[in-house]
Amino acid sequence: MPASKAIATENSAPIIWVQGINKTYASGFQALNNINLEIKRGEIFALLGxxxxGKTTLISIICGIVNSTSGIVIADGYDTVRDYRTVRATIGLVPQELHTDSFESVWATVKFSRGLFGKAPNAPYLEKVLRDLSLWDKRNVKIKELSGGMKRRVLIAKALAHEPTILFLDEPSAGVDVELRHDMWRMVRELRAKGTTIILTTHYIEEAEDMADRIGVINKGELIVVEDKNVLMRKLGKKRLTLTLRQSLASIPAALIGWNLTLADDGSTLIYTFDTQEEETGIAELLRTLSEHHIEFKDLRSTESSLEDIFVSLVHQPKGNAS
Known part of the structure; x- marks a missing residue:
């Protein structure tokens, strides 16, 4: 029986639609709690936590490796449970764990992975994948003889062998060398340019900040925020203006009490913390107020929150305050 399309797959529709996903194990542990998520076609989506x-559990459910307790997942227009085989043919997965057939050669493993999804042989394509991952010279080497970093490259090659439209990268940079990391992210950008949708989890938050279009943060099985990366950093990011004073202050003057200011212990530095939306008017007003009260400074510099700062603040704030 042919797989039945569940939703339209035009460019405007999400390529992945997750609705009401819950996962409770036999022990009673609830790994996921009412996850609702839409992933846009052709984007790079970073899932942090x-x-x-619950990151890996959610990915495993979307890929059809783990069954949810309740809820529904649609991937590229197909129900991931009812149309499992069709869905898996559209998905490539690079798991955290290094597991593959140790006694096969790199070429045989990647070729088999392509055939496993019913794809016709395409040696030039597989050669390109191996060359892009610096594996071509190792194509006839048995996997057991490779280093950990090379084995990670093989997992990526296997995930790409059947030309998936959706690629999951579950902590792909964990324990790999800098060269592989650069090769991998270059390839990710190329795949995205060709229309592949990429979902990644990572502990290297600077990678998510550099690569992702949107960010999702999951904590204790709940999706606490999903937002465009730049919007998230504007909404939740903080900036600091540090002013080095010409003369130290014993305390913050009364005229400045209403400002979000911190005075260094030695009285030589004032730090003004503000939201990005307050930047233009806030700084100008502060500097004018300082001038009116004859508080002079000899240097000033500004810094802003990184995505890592925002992530840490989100996962440590009280439940229900992530808006």
Whole structure:
């Protein structure tokens, strides 16, 4: 029986639609709690969260490896349970764990992975994948003889062998060398340019900040925020203006009490913390107020929150305050 399309797959429709997903194990542990998520076609979506937050469980459910307790997942227009085989043919997965057939050669493993999804042989394509991952010279080497970093490259090659439209990268940079990391992210950008949708989890938050279009943060099985990366950083990011004073202050003057200011212990530095939306008017007003009260400074510099700062603040704030 042919797989039945569940939703339209035009460019405007999400390529992945997750609705009401819950996962409770036999022990009673609830790994996921009412997850609702839409992933846009052709985007790079980064899923962040501390260890044990539910990232891998959610990915495994979307890929059809783990069954949810309740809820529905649609991937590229197909129900991931009812149309499992069709869905898996559209998905490539690079798992965290290094597991593959140790006694096969790199070429045989990648070729088999392509055939496993019913794809016709395409040696030039597989050669390109191996060359892009610096594996071509190792194509006839048995996997057991490769280093850990090379084995990670083989997992990526296997995930790409059947030309998936959706690619999951579950902590792909964990324990790999800098060269592989650069090769991998270059390839990710090329795939995205060709229309592949990429979902990644990572502990290297600077990678998510550099690569992702949108960010999702999951904590204790709940999706606490999903937002465009730039919007998220504007909404939740903080900036600091540090002013080095010409003369130290004993305390913050009364005229400045209403400002979000911190005075260094030695009285030589004032730090003004503000939202990005307050930047233009806030700084100008502060500097004017300082001038009116004859508080002079000899240097000033500004810094802003990184995505890592925002992530840490989100996962540590009280439940229900992530808006």
């Amino acid at each position: 501390p260890n044990g937050a």
